[in-house]
Amino acid sequence: MRDVATLLEALPYIREFHGKTVVIKYGGAAMTDAALKEEFARDVVLLKYVGMNPVIVHGGGPEITSYMERLNLPVEFVEGLRVSDEATVEVAKMVLVGKVNKDIVLRINRHGQPAVGLCGDDGLLFRAARQSSPSGQDIGFVGRIERVDVDVLNHVAQDYVPVVASVGADRDGHSYNINADEAAGAVASALGAYKIMFLTDVSGWLRDPSDPASLVSETTATEVEAALSAVTGGMRPKLAACLQAIHGGVSYAHIVDGRVLHSLLLELFTDAGQGTRIGPGA
Numbered sequence: 001m002r003d004v005a006t007l008l009e010a011l012p013y014i015r016e017f018h019g020k021t022v023v024i025k026y027g028g029a030a031m032t033d034a035a036l037k038e039e040f041a042r043d044v045v046l047l048k049y050v051g052m053n054p055v056i057v058h059g060g061g062p063e064i065t066s067y068m069e070r071l072n073l074p075v076e077f078v079e080g081l082r083v084s085d086e087a088t089v090e091v092a093k094m095v096l097v098g099k100v101n102k103d104i105v106l107r108i109n110r111h112g113q114p115a116v117g118l119c120g121d122d123g124l125l126f127r128a129a130r131q132s133s134p135s136g137q138d139i140g141f142v143g144r145i146e147r148v149d150v151d152v153l154n155h156v157a158q159d160y161v162p163v164v165a166s167v168g169a170d171r172d173g174h175s176y177n178i179n180a181d182e183a184a185g186a187v188a189s190a191l192g193a194y195k196i197m198f199l200t201d202v203s204g205w206l207r208d209p210s211d212p213a214s215l216v217s218e219t220t221a222t223e224v225e226a227a228l229s230a231v232t233g234g235m236r237p238k239l240a241a242c243l244q245a246i247h248g249g250v251s252y253a254h255i256v257d258g259r260v261l262h263s264l265l266l267e268l269f270t271d272a273g274q275g276t277r278i279g280p281g282a
Contacts, residue, residue, distance in 0.1 A: 010269035017268065018051035020194035021157070023250075025184035025241070026058040026104070028201040030258030040199075041107040043264045048113045048161060055153060056115075056163045057187055059180030060100040064092050079133045084140040084177045089167075092177045093119075096165040104163050115161040120145075120168025120178065123152030126186075128168040128176040143168055143176025145183060148190035185241030189248025196245045197267065198238050199258030204276035205235060217273065220281025221246045242278050253278040 024044070030036045047054045061082070068075050068091055076083040084092065101117040108115040120126030128143030145168065156162045166183040169175050181198065188196040207227075208214040224239050231239055235255075242253035256263045256275035266274040 006270075009271060013269045014050050017194065019053070021053040021055060021191050022047065022195045022197060022268075023055045023057060023184055023188040023191065023193045023245075024264065025181060025196070025198045025238075026056050026258075027180060028199055028258045030199045030263075031058065031060070031100075032062065033259075036258065036261065037107060038111075039261050040258075040264070041104075041111045043262055044108055044161060045111045045113040046265065047268075053157050054161055055157060055187065055191065055193070056104065056161065057166060057180060057184040058096075058100060058104060058163065059166050059183075060096050063100055064088075064095050067091055067095050078137050078139050079135060081133055081139050081142055081179070082177060084142050086141065089141045089175050089177050093167050093175060096167055101163055101165045108161055108163070113161055114159070115163050116156050117163045117165070118152065118156070119165040120183075121175075124149050125152055125164070126168030126178065126183070128170050128178060130170070130174075130176065141174065141176050143170070143178045145178060145186040148186050150187075150190045153187070153191060179237060181237045181241040182244070185244035185248075188245040188250045193245070193250050195252045195254060195268075196242070196250050197254040197256060197264060198241070199263065200234070200238060200255060201257070201259060202235070203257045204255050204274075205239065209233065209235070216276050218277045218279070220279050222281035224278055239278075246278065246280050251280070 030040050044054050065075050073087055097119045105115045105117040126145050127147040129146050131142055131144040133139050153162050166178045166180040168178055203215050205216045206214045221243055245253050254267050254275055254277050256267045263274050
């Protein structure tokens with residue numbers, strides 16, 4: 001009876017989300033732990049089978065760092081952004097597009113739903129421009145997205161799960177490493193997604209990062225904007241990407257704990273949820 005009750009609890013959410021697009025920024029422990037990787041793929045397949053249109057956007061910072069260290073290349077960060085010369089971008093593209101992306105695609109395929117791997121170069125999906133660090137320092141070939149052309153995504157998503165690596169190029173063909181949170185927010189806005197979900201390594205947005213009891217279960221974009229200047233660390237770009245998506249027309253943004261098995265399903269299909277939900281506000 002408990003299992004029946006769970007299914008009945010999920011039913012109105014499945015009905016509400018049927019035919020809707022959800023963009024999932026895939027990262028953190030969910031991308032590195034073997035069991036979590038398998039269950040994430042199964043969850044994505046389930047979303048597709050119940051009528052949703054999942055689109056995956058991913059980075060892969062730890063793997064890029066690992067390969068750079070193997071090649072004796074310097075690893076440097078400024079204000080949370082990887083300093084990226086031409087060699088760094090070359091490694092990032094090789095790792096993200098050639099390895100991480102294909103690993104995700106193969107795993108989703110194996111669990112019963114065909115997926116297609118893409119990056120910002122495919123179908124001119126991303127047009128990027130060079131950016132500096134927040135304080136104005138030159139950090140090399142780190143890009144911000146100027147435009148997302150979703151034609152290729154809409155075409156692929158009719159029959160497949162698109163899996164997008166966060167690299168792109170500018171008008172002149174220079175390649176850039178792009179923050180995956182920003183890429184996910186830009187994709188969600190351009191697609192007019194119903195939801196965007198960020199898998200991370202904390203339980204959600206904590207008003208006090210040292211206090212797990214300070215989890216914000218539900219809030220609005222207005223409240224996030226008021227608090228953003230005081231937020232530090234990796235949560236800041238995620239909250240900024242949530243705001244970007246909501247201002248771009250996305251209905252809801254979620255930050256969920258990717259270390260928890262089936263956190264996507266718990267957040268989407270249960271009354272209690274699992275992380276932080278951000279709505280548009282007044």
